[in-house]
Amino acid sequence: MRHIHIANAAGRNATVTYIGPATEPTPRPGLPGHQVRFRRYLLCVPEGLHPAMQAAHGDDYAHALIDGDPEIDIEKVGREVNPVARVFLSSKGEVMHAVPTLIETITDPDGTERDRREPKDQPSNITADLPVTWTGKTMSKRDAVRRFLFTRTVALRHTDGLSFDFLHAMAKELADSGEVVLMGAGKGGKQPLVLQENGSPYRGFLEGRVDGERFALLMHLSHMELKRPAAKDKK
Amino acid sequence: MARSIIVSYQGKPSTFGFSRVSRNQLYASRKRVPLDADGQPCQRAELSDDGSMLIVSGMTGQGYFDESDHWVPSDQMVGIDASGNKAPLHSATLDTPQELTEVEPEALLDCSSDGVYLLDDSQIDAGLQKELKAGKLFRFPFAARSGYRTDAAFLLANDHGTFAIIGSELQIPWCELEKPAVELDEADDEDDDDLDFEMF
Numbered sequence: 001m002r003h004i005h006i007a008n009a010a011g012r013n014a015t016v017t018y019i020g021p022a023t024e025p026t027p028r029p030g031l032p033g034h035q036v037r038f039r040r041y042l043l044c045v046p047e048g049l050h051p052a053m054q055a056a057h058g059d060d061y062a063h064a065l066i067d068g069d070p071e072i073d074i075e076k077v078g079r080e081v082n083p084v085a086r087v088f089l090s091s092k093g094e095v096m097h098a099v100p101t102l103i104e105t106i107t108d109p110d111g112t113e114r115d116r117r118e119p120k121d122q123p124s125n126i127t128a129d130l131p132v133t134w135t136g137k138t139m140s141k142r143d144a145v146r147r148f149l150f151t152r153t154v155a156l157r158h159t160d161g162l163s164f165d166f167l168h169a170m171a172k173e174l175a176d177s178g179e180v181v182l183m184g185a186g187k188g189g190k191q192p193l194v195l196q197e198n199g200s201p202y203r204g205f206l207e208g209r210v211d212g213e214r215f216a217l218l219m220h221l222s223h224m225e226l227k228r229p230a231a232k233d234k235k
Numbered sequence: 236m237a238r239s240i241i242v243s244y245q246g247k248p249s250t251f252g253f254s255r256v257s258r259n260q261l262y263a264s265r266k267r268v269p270l271d272a273d274g275q276p277c278q279r280a281e282l283s284d285d286g287s288m289l290i291v292s293g294m295t296g297q298g299y300f301d302e303s304d305h306w307v308p309s310d311q312m313v314g315i316d317a318s319g320n321k322a323p324l325h326s327a328t329l330d331t332p333q334e335l336t337e338v339e340p341e342a343l344l345d346c347s348s349d350g351v352y353l354l355d356d357s358q359i360d361a362g363l364q365k366e367l368k369a370g371k372l373f374r375f376p377f378a379a380r381s382g383y384r385t386d387a388a389f390l391l392a393n394d395h396g397t398f399a400i401i402g403s404e405l406q407i408p409w410c411e412l413e414k415p416a417v418e419l420d421e422a423d424d425e426d427d428d429d430l431d432f433e434m435f
Binding site for chain 2: 001016017019021022023024025026027028029030031032034035036037038039040041042043044045046048049050076081082084085086087088089090091092093095096098100101102103104105106107108109114119140141142143144145146147149150151152153155157158159160161163164167168182203207209211213214215216217218220223224225226227228229230
């Protein structure tokens with residue numbers, strides 16, 4: 001069960017659970033009257049890849065393909081490929097038997113590499129000692145959807161009567177205001193929300209809905225604003 | 236020829252050119268790169284399940300197979316709905332006028348965005364432009380190609396331009412007292428109104 005340590009507007013905090021709502025079901029690919037299965041299969045062996053074919057038959061090997069099907073190994077091609085172990089190859093194409101060194105590159109929107117650094121693990125910050133808090137920054141729902149792209153939504157859930165009252169009150173306060181509130185992690189709620197270790201940081205906006213005794217408390221997550229990229233700026 | 240998003244509002248069409256906007260176009264992006272002993276980027280590969288072959292990019296294909304392990308060409312596949320029946324085939328919505336419906340912000344919040352397009356609004360109807368500038372939101376069906384699903388698209392405008400957000404509808408869960416959650420599988424100190432979306 002996924003947990004979030006969250007505080008309300010008054011600073012009262014509790015640890016509750018959350019789920020990612022499912023999307024509406026859409027038709028799945030199929031064949032009427034048949035059971036079909038999606039599979040990954042071997043298309044060619046290493047000797048059938050372009051560099052190997054080029055080395056064996058020269059640059060123009062189209063006729064060799066037509067005449068003799070040298071790219072097809074009938075013993076192997078078409079076999080199902082099951083989940084297998086991941087390996088790294090060196091720049092020379094050799095299997096690496098030692099763990100590769102990881103670096104983190106930072107690339108600007110124009111494609112320029114800005115920085116190279118040693119990667120640092122970024123822990124989740126929604127279950128930390130300091131709760132996810134209301135930042136005090138509120139805006140109307142209309143302004144929020146016109147300003148940010150929400151790529152993910154999580155629904156906060158109660159686990160008992162006390163947490164039901166806690167979350168219901170929060171949902172009612174937001175529903176009555178008709179606004180969403182920016183939530184933040186860390187001291188003063190300044191940090192974006194990181195839901196799992198090394199996960200994407202998001203800005204979270206809390207929305208509340210109430211229907212009698214029922215409530216929905218939704219955290220809408222955004223990692224980008226609705227803006228025109230610099231390269232597409234109007235001249 | 237480039238295709239267009241065409242919408243109709245109060246009987247008047249508006250035609251938009253469109254281009255996808257990604258986060259990497261707006262903010263710096265972070266990527267982890269594995270390096271070999273010479274400091275050069277490594278290539279990822281997989282080991283076949285019997286350990287006899289290295290599988291690199293370009294060596295695999297994917298597709299659907301029937302009970303007899305016969306490959307099923309994609310043009311024979313159809314959409315099957317939750318009841319097991321054949322779903323209706325929808326045409327692509329591009330280059331065909333789609334009726335706009337005004338919606339409230341909750342309609343957009345009930346969707347998870349799959350993508351956003353920046354629209355070229357040089358051929359927008361003046362009436363629609365006025366409504367968008369006033370902050371109104373509109374919904375229309377969107378399918379980039381013919382298929383068995385149609386996405387929800389939302390037309391909106393802000394100070395930066397006119398956008399179409401493509402989304403998938405979520406099943407928003409309501410919480411009731413008797414139904415608590417059960418176990419499932421599973422900076423800087425300045426009080427600045429500008430939100431930092433670089434975030435690292």
